Amino acid sequence: MSLGLMVALTGIMSAAHAGALGAPYQPGGIPDGASSSNLHAVTGAGGESVLLASSYINRYAPAGSALWPAAQALSGVQWADVGTDRFGNYVVAEEMVGQGGIYATVHDRNGAVITPRFRIDQGTMTDFSQPYVSMNSDGVFTVSWTVQTPSNSFTRRYRVFNRNGSARGPEFVAQGGDSVTQLGSSIDADGRFSHLSLHVTPDFWHMRLAATRFDSNGNVVAPLSYITSPPNTVNYAVMAGNQSGDQVIAWMNYARDTNTQGIAFQRYSSSGQLLGGNVLVDASATEPFLPAVGVAEDGSFVVTWAARTAASNPSAPWGLYGRQYAKDGTALGAAFRIDDAPVANPYYLSHTVAMNHAGEFTVMWQQYNGSQTSLWARNYVLDNQPAAQALTSGVAINGLSGAAGTLQYLKFTVPVGTSNFNVTMSGAGDADMLIKHGAQPTPARYDISPAIDGSNEGALVNNPPAGTFYIGLYGYTSYSNVSVRVDY
Numbered sequence: 001m002s003l004g005l006m007v008a009l010t011g012i013m014s015a016a017h018a019g020a021l022g023a024p025y026q027p028g029g030i031p032d033g034a035s036s037s038n039l040h041a042v043t044g045a046g047g048e049s050v051l052l053a054s055s056y057i058n059r060y061a062p063a064g065s066a067l068w069p070a071a072q073a074l075s076g077v078q079w080a081d082v083g084t085d086r087f088g089n090y091v092v093a094e095e096m097v098g099q100g101g102i103y104a105t106v107h108d109r110n111g112a113v114i115t116p117r118f119r120i121d122q123g124t125m126t127d128f129s130q131p132y133v134s135m136n137s138d139g140v141f142t143v144s145w146t147v148q149t150p151s152n153s154f155t156r157r158y159r160v161f162n163r164n165g166s167a168r169g170p171e172f173v174a175q176g177g178d179s180v181t182q183l184g185s186s187i188d189a190d191g192r193f194s195h196l197s198l199h200v201t202p203d204f205w206h207m208r209l210a211a212t213r214f215d216s217n218g219n220v221v222a223p224l225s226y227i228t229s230p231p232n233t234v235n236y237a238v239m240a241g242n243q244s245g246d247q248v249i250a251w252m253n254y255a256r257d258t259n260t261q262g263i264a265f266q267r268y269s270s271s272g273q274l275l276g277g278n279v280l281v282d283a284s285a286t287e288p289f290l291p292a293v294g295v296a297e298d299g300s301f302v303v304t305w306a307a308r309t310a311a312s313n314p315s316a317p318w319g320l321y322g323r324q325y326a327k328d329g330t331a332l333g334a335a336f337r338i339d340d341a342p343v344a345n346p347y348y349l350s351h352t353v354a355m356n357h358a359g360e361f362t363v364m365w366q367q368y369n370g371s372q373t374s375l376w377a378r379n380y381v382l383d384n385q386p387a388a389q390a391l392t393s394g395v396a397i398n399g400l401s402g403a404a405g406t407l408q409y410l411k412f413t414v415p416v417g418t419s420n421f422n423v424t425m426s427g428a429g430d431a432d433m434l435i436k437h438g439a440q441p442t443p444a445r446y447d448i449s450p451a452i453d454g455s456n457e458g459a460l461v462n463n464p465p466a467g468t469f470y471i472g473l474y475g476y477t478s479y480s481n482v483s484v485r486v487d488y
Contacts, residue, residue, distance in 0.1 A: 008350060011368035019324065021379040024288065024340050027364070029058035030375045031065025038079060041354035045086035045438025046136060048109070049354040049362060053375070055380020057092065059109070062468070064362060064377050066442040072111055074122070083135030083187075083341050087465045089114065089163060093143045093478075102131045102145045106165055115165035121145070122171050122475050132195075134187040139163025142193045144174070154181065155196055160218050172218050183209075186241030188270060191216025194247055196239040199226075206233040209251055210479065213272025222272020231257040232278075238293055243357065244445075245270025246299040246327060250291040263288045263305045267329055281305065281323055282335045286313060290348060294355030296469050297329030297439040300382050303357070303361055304338065306348040318347055320365055324382055330381050338363050339376065349373060357439030358470065359385035387438060388470060393421075396485035402431065402475045409440050410470055412486045416466040421488035423471065427455040431480030434472035437465060441472040455479050464488075 009094035024285035029055045043050040047062035056071040074080055079095040088109030094117070096103055101123065104116035120143045121128065127450045128145055135141035144158040156174035161167050174195060193216055208229065213222035227249060228234055237251035247268040254261050262285060267275035282288070286308035295301040302324045310316035320339040320437055324332040339348075351365030359382035366373050387407035389397055416420060423432050435448040450457040471484060 003013055008298050009148050014472050016108075019380045019383050021381060023358075024338070024376050024378045025064060026455055027060060027064050027066055027375060029060065029068060029379045030056050030071050032372055033376050039350040039352045039361065039364065039366055041352045042082055042084045042090070042135075043354040043356040043362075044109075044467075045083045045357050046088055046465055047356050047358075047360065048089045048467065050082050050084050051065045051089075051091070051354075051364060053366070055080070056423050057082065057111075059088070059111070060355075060362070061446065064210065064359070064379055068111065079130050081131055081133045082401050083141050084420045085135050085139040085163065086137035089139060090139050091133055091135055091163075093120065093130055093131040093325055095129060095145075100128065102128050102143065103275070104131075104133065104143060104161070106163060114163070118165050119163075120159055120171075123373050130181075134185045134193065134241075135163075137189050138188045138193060139189045140168075140187065142185055142214075144195050146181055156195065158185075158195060158214075160191070160216065162191070170218070170220050171236060174212055174224075174372075181235050185240040185265060186242060186247050189243035190245070192221065192245060192270065194239065194241065194268065194272065196237060196249060197224075198234060198237065199460045201230060202305065205234070206230040206323065207247065207257070209234045209237050211239070211249065211272070213268075223274070225274055227266050227274065228253070228278065231255055236290070237451040238268055238291055239300070240293045240295045240353070240355070241268075241269075242295045242297050242299065244297065246295055248282075248293050248295050248301045248303070250293040250303050252289050252291060253278075261288060263291045263303065263323075264295065265291075265303050276329055279329060282307075282321070285309065285321070285335075286316065290351060292351055292353045294353035295359045296355055296359035296361075296382055296385070297357040297445075298359070298385075299331075300329075300359060300384055302353060302380070302382065304351065304353055320348060320351060320363070322363065322380075324384075326384060332395045337379055339365070339367070358468070388440070391471075391484065391486045393488050395488055398481075398483045400427070400482040400484065401480040402432075402473060402478065406475045407442070407472050409470055410484055411468055411470045412488075413465055413468050414464050414488060418464055418488050419471075420425055420460060420462045420467070421464055422458065422460045423484070423486045424458040425455060425473075425482060427479060427482030427483045429455055429482075430475075430477040431455045431479035431482055432474045432476050433457045433459070433484075434474055435459060435461075436470050436472070438467055438470075440470045443474055446472070
């Protein structure tokens with residue numbers, strides 16, 4: 001591989017990874033044969049995912065089953081992208097067939113329309129393509145798209161909206177007018193967002209990857225930064241981030257000087273700084289392509305890709321692989337096989353990663369078996385996530401203890417339609433109870449904390465969102481013989 005790429009050497013194969021929560025399965029909900037090179041899944045804090053497959057949308061439970069018996073069809077849509085908030089409300093950004101402009105529709109978690117289809121752009125241009133959308137936990141979303149001008153140059157435009165579809169300001173023209181293509185975006189809890197773009201070099205021989213960081217009003221926080229440089233050229237790239245602003249960009253890298261291809265990633269901070277250098281995910285992968293990436297709330301992440309199943313053998317069957325990383329980019333083990341070869345010689349049309357805040361993720365892919373496409377999935381949890389004891393309604397967990405400054409976790413799942421829940425804690429010492437929907441809380445990030453001296457605390461929550469809640473017991477001082485109970 002060419003200069004500029006730090007190599008993580010591993011063999012391409014390992015057994016099913018320790019983080020796998022089961023075998024590959026067919027989740028259904030999308031018609032077989034509905035081929036799509038545009039497959040995108042996003043997950044809210046409650047763990048439910050929204051999957052967009054070309055012109056179809058369905059919702060999936062945390063365990064992977066389709067929540068709707070039949071997918072919703074997007075009529076008249078040429079290209080679309082989807083984003084979701086913490087409650088499962090979602091927005092679809094659309095390029096319509098035969099219509100100028102970029103549009104969006106906002107839905108609730110059941111698919112009902114909150115805000116009917118409205119136009120995103122302000123009508124100053126006529127040739128639009130491929131909108132990308134990202135939505136944060138509070139429902140603020142940004143849409144970006146590519147515009148071809150009358151002089152045949154390309155510009156990137158973007159606009160920021162509230163969940164109800166009201167614009168936070170006018171559309172903006174992003175930096176870098178050198179034949180650019182928009183590739184994706186991510187947005188954090190504070191509304192700061194980043195856009196990923198692809199740029200042609202002046203000699204028209206290389207494609208360079210770049211990112212730009214904005215505040216919640218669309219002002220540039222960090223100007224356009226090039227991520228790759230010749231002789232490396234980029235054929236395809238994706239971006240993902242968490243609500244804290246940790247972001248990872250992954251791409252298919254081709255080094256013209258050595259005629260080699262690989263999957264690489266780059267970490268990108270909440271302030272818009274490149275962290276470390278480009279990292280090659282697996283040096284032994286043969287013909288790797290189609291990277292995807294997911295980022296957990298603690299900054300850990302997974303990169304996935306398709307490649308030949310045998311190193312240096314261009315005739316070997318295809319497989320789907322992944323590798324996990326800590327927030328600082330340190331690899332958490334070797335590359336692992338995802339698909340387990342459910343058919344004899346599959347070809348992967350597209351795949352996506354849906355990562356929730358707690359580090360649980362689902363890889364979904366479309367594969368072609370020679371006659372028909374089908375949707376497959378597999379569930380995982382990142383290996384470095386802290387353990388959490390499961391609470392059952394009405395049953396206490398007793399005998400909990402901890403030292404000052406330590407954290408331990410419990411969790412419980414609230415069904416849809418629950419009117420309220422009540423969490424109580426009692427015991428000796430001084431444990432602080434931190435509660436957060438969808439992710440492990442920390443002393444700096446939580447939804448609820450009674451903050452009472454001692455270890456006797458309680459919290460009553462009315463009309464809670466469905467999904468998993470995490471309780472963190474933080475030792476303000478040491479504590480012992482603590483009991484925790486939830487009732488709903």
